[in-house]
Amino acid sequence: MQVTVDVVGKGERELEIDAGATYGDVVRSVGYNTQEAAVLVDGTPVPEDATVDADRVTVLRLIKGGNGNVGFGDDCRA
Numbered sequence: 001m002q003v004t005v006d007v008v009g010k011g012e013r014e015l016e017i018d019a020g021a022t023y024g025d026v027v028r029s030v031g032y033n034t035q036e037a038a039v040l041v042d043g044t045p046v047p048e049d050a051t052v053d054a055d056r057v058t059v060l061r062l063i064k065g066g067n068g069n070v071g072f073g074d075d076c077r078a
Helices: 023-029
Strands: 002-007 011-016 037-041 056-061
Touching: 002 023, 023 037, 023 056
Parallel strands: 002 056
Antiparallel strands: 002 011, 037 056
């Protein structure tokens, strides 16, 4: 089965996946693990263990590196 994968920020690619492949398999196929990225079908997240049944998906990386500082802005008070 062929799936078009739009990896947010990295572009689209075509993947050839096995029958019975899961959305988690798609995440791993584009170089991420399931703790750092999610798959969206028509803008809706899908479970990583669900069998792929869409021909077009989006992979969204949920965790991104930074400087380690966490802030809420000047107008927010704790």
